[in-house]
Amino acid sequence: MRGEHIAIGSEILLGQILNAHARTVSLAFAEQGFFLYYHTAVGDNLDRIANLLRQAGKRSNVIVITGGLGPTEDDLTREAVAQVLGRELHLVPDAVAEIERFFAGRGRPMPEVNRKQAMLIDGGEFLPNPNGTAPGQYVESEGVHYFLLPGPPLEMKPMLDNYVVLRLKQLLPNSSVLVSRTLHFCGIGESTVNEEVIDLLALQNPTVAPLASEGEMLLRITASAATAESAQELIAPLEKQLREQFPKYIYGVDSDSLPSVVGDALRARGATLSAAESCTGGLLSSMITAIPGASQYFFGGVVSYDNSVKSSVLGVSEETLKEHGAVSEEAAREMALGVRSACGTTFGVSITGIAGPGGGTAEKPVGLVYIGLADSDGCDVYRLQLRGSREQIRLRAAKQLLWRLWTKLNH
Amino acid sequence: MRGEHIAIGSEILLGQILNAHARTVSLAFAEQGFFLYYHTAVGDNLDRIANLLRQAGKRSNVIVITGGLGPTEDDLTREAVAQVLGRELHLVPDAVAEIERFFAGRGRPMPEVNRKQAMLIDGGEFLPNPNGTAPGQYVESEGVHYFLLPGPPLEMKPMLDNYVVLRLKQLLPNSSVLVSRTLHFCGIGESTVNEEVIDLLALQNPTVAPLASEGEMLLRITASAATAESAQELIAPLEKQLREQFPKYIYGVDSDSLPSVVGDALRARGATLSAAESCTGGLLSSMITAIPGASQYFFGGVVSYDNSVKSSVLGVSEETLKEHGAVSEEAAREMALGVRSACGTTFGVSITGIAGPGGGTAEKPVGLVYIGLADSDGCDVYRLQLRGSREQIRLRAAKQLLWRLWTKLNH
Numbered sequence: 001m002r003g004e005h006i007a008i009g010s011e012i013l014l015g016q017i018l019n020a021h022a023r024t025v026s027l028a029f030a031e032q033g034f035f036l037y038y039h040t041a042v043g044d045n046l047d048r049i050a051n052l053l054r055q056a057g058k059r060s061n062v063i064v065i066t067g068g069l070g071p072t073e074d075d076l077t078r079e080a081v082a083q084v085l086g087r088e089l090h091l092v093p094d095a096v097a098e099i100e101r102f103f104a105g106r107g108r109p110m111p112e113v114n115r116k117q118a119m120l121i122d123g124g125e126f127l128p129n130p131n132g133t134a135p136g137q138y139v140e141s142e143g144v145h146y147f148l149l150p151g152p153p154l155e156m157k158p159m160l161d162n163y164v165v166l167r168l169k170q171l172l173p174n175s176s177v178l179v180s181r182t183l184h185f186c187g188i189g190e191s192t193v194n195e196e197v198i199d200l201l202a203l204q205n206p207t208v209a210p211l212a213s214e215g216e217m218l219l220r221i222t223a224s225a226a227t228a229e230s231a232q233e234l235i236a237p238l239e240k241q242l243r244e245q246f247p248k249y250i251y252g253v254d255s256d257s258l259p260s261v262v263g264d265a266l267r268a269r270g271a272t273l274s275a276a277e278s279c280t281g282g283l284l285s286s287m288i289t290a291i292p293g294a295s296q297y298f299f300g301g302v303v304s305y306d307n308s309v310k311s312s313v314l315g316v317s318e319e320t321l322k323e324h325g326a327v328s329e330e331a332a333r334e335m336a337l338g339v340r341s342a343c344g345t346t347f348g349v350s351i352t353g354i355a356g357p358g359g360g361t362a363e364k365p366v367g368l369v370y371i372g373l374a375d376s377d378g379c380d381v382y383r384l385q386l387r388g389s390r391e392q393i394r395l396r397a398a399k400q401l402l403w404r405l406w407t408k409l410n411h
Numbered sequence: 412m413r414g415e416h417i418a419i420g421s422e423i424l425l426g427q428i429l430n431a432h433a434r435t436v437s438l439a440f441a442e443q444g445f446f447l448y449y450h451t452a453v454g455d456n457l458d459r460i461a462n463l464l465r466q467a468g469k470r471s472n473v474i475v476i477t478g479g480l481g482p483t484e485d486d487l488t489r490e491a492v493a494q495v496l497g498r499e500l501h502l503v504p505d506a507v508a509e510i511e512r513f514f515a516g517r518g519r520p521m522p523e524v525n526r527k528q529a530m531l532i533d534g535g536e537f538l539p540n541p542n543g544t545a546p547g548q549y550v551e552s553e554g555v556h557y558f559l560l561p562g563p564p565l566e567m568k569p570m571l572d573n574y575v576v577l578r579l580k581q582l583l584p585n586s587s588v589l590v591s592r593t594l595h596f597c598g599i600g601e602s603t604v605n606e607e608v609i610d611l612l613a614l615q616n617p618t619v620a621p622l623a624s625e626g627e628m629l630l631r632i633t634a635s636a637a638t639a640e641s642a643q644e645l646i647a648p649l650e651k652q653l654r655e656q657f658p659k660y661i662y663g664v665d666s667d668s669l670p671s672v673v674g675d676a677l678r679a680r681g682a683t684l685s686a687a688e689s690c691t692g693g694l695l696s697s698m699i700t701a702i703p704g705a706s707q708y709f710f711g712g713v714v715s716y717d718n719s720v721k722s723s724v725l726g727v728s729e730e731t732l733k734e735h736g737a738v739s740e741e742a743a744r745e746m747a748l749g750v751r752s753a754c755g756t757t758f759g760v761s762i763t764g765i766a767g768p769g770g771g772t773a774e775k776p777v778g779l780v781y782i783g784l785a786d787s788d789g790c791d792v793y794r795l796q797l798r799g800s801r802e803q804i805r806l807r808a809a810k811q812l813l814w815r816l817w818t819k820l821n822h
Contacts (some may be wrong), residue, residue: 013447015437016620019430026426036424037459039452048448211427281700282693285714289692292768292801300720302713303696309711309754313724343720357703390703
């Protein structure tokens, strides 16, 4: 198969929206072992769309087109494909009825312009759209398979998964399967990992690709084989080798995240957590509570942005704040112990630092962060010097804390 | 000018990374009144890159290429452009010295492979890269201007802004200027706004484009004129009309955000804020403290995820929790009053609700959220029924609260 994706819409070329569909289609295809060779975006112009389709029809045999199926005059995808294939469009009464039902469900009559969405390319077939008014279309011509999908993501994605990918598997049943497994690293520099795995990056099957992420890094292992099982057999020994090479730093796989693995570890021990945050201002708590079911182990926290809150709510001593300052090992310790005691949890954690861009001094520069981990044995405090923007420093501080907590829970 | 952008890199076609550069280049061009007609992404394959460049050279006269300038064998952009233009590459000793200096600054010798990055297309010129090892290149052939930029965003973006855009303004000085102004709406449905402005969406200059966003919406007004001033004169009456049409819902423009306008309003009044969060779990505080200087008005907050924290830290009565439950008007009121009192601030706000996916009942379904706004006069509580995923409900709840607070501060 030689596939490609074409996004239709002047708003993409104007930079008003990101062409995220290109990635969505690539990922859905790659999971099935299908590859795209081109992504293209083109504006709402009949000649340019048609020219592009002619080129695409010469170099590819599967063409996924997103956008341009709306009811307005700017929506030209149907017309362009029909023109390039030398076919006509015809109105399908059942499709009109379907669109009328969609509007009736919202208590409105169907505007006349929407009839256009019931025009099908001769020889094509409609793809149902339960989430909107624009049905998709599938048409084949001279061995090239065209899939026309609507632009809104909540309409496009289900059609891609439920229809396009399934149809491709029927059309091209002998394709091999591509399986990926992504290992998540934290607490170790990206360049250090890259240098230690440089030989693996040259492998052909499975392949190993480093992916940078904020405050952590990912290694994606991808294997191609006849079945998912044999692809997994290619991945397993490589994963084992990497886990032996980096025993402390691989905290999870695939959809795991630092908050999810910390949550799993807390739940497994029947332990509970509370958090006191200064420079991260609620970000750590927000990341922890983004996981469904976090209420089982996360009792709550205190955002002690002003020193008065550090004293009144967390019980950090005035003396500590005066002598050492709010960004200090002592303050981090008292915050972690204070929030643990106030919330009555197994663990209490704290973050205090200078996220910038203002507020730094020679002695305490922007990026200086102390994190504290308190339990019944006392409190460990770590000093970090982080780089980056305010946003990066906040995120990296929260991730470093979660990684330290995960390490404490697992080793 | 007929411009286009080509992104080089198999990782884009595999869906491993989003092709965000396409949008970045489009936006930088649009600000100067230059338009792109195509975005294309192609993998690290010399033939495919060269074929694409041949097509691009026929249809466009400005081609911006990002990626493929690294030191590895997969980095083929230089070679592909040279091949298509029928030119050779030659080593530039000054560029080697520059790359050596970059490595020396990091205490390392230059690896031999990086010499490749000092290879310049005959007749071309290097574009300096202070942020990395890969210089960019500019070369012109038969009226087509090629700009080769490195892939890493922190290297690409400054080169685009400092070099490519400036050079285009020199090459094509008669272009008109495009100016945009984006109005931010909250508290009103996207479809309501769209219906009320439907006539404006057909305007040609300025144009009006609705942009959906999570929990709010944007209207972007764009005008083209000979100078920035005359473009602004086209935008001003339209903005005035929209502000009269939606006096309560337009909270900001351009880079404004709900947390930033709330912060500005609090600062202007010398007022302070604290927040008690249940279902948002720190997200509201995190959004407020993402703004530099938030410590001037935000004293802190309490994430009262577990009921014990609502009682012990915020003083919500056991009776309220037993009779009405944690997700209730009464609990929201006591949380807002409690955090205001605990932190000693002008305003205290609260959010309590059911973010899902679990935890909903027939009486209190997922998406039910109460928000409270307390000041010295007492506490207003609003009941919301939000739709969407856990992530969307949390974000929409936080934005609704900020919008209510902004309304209170400004009307």
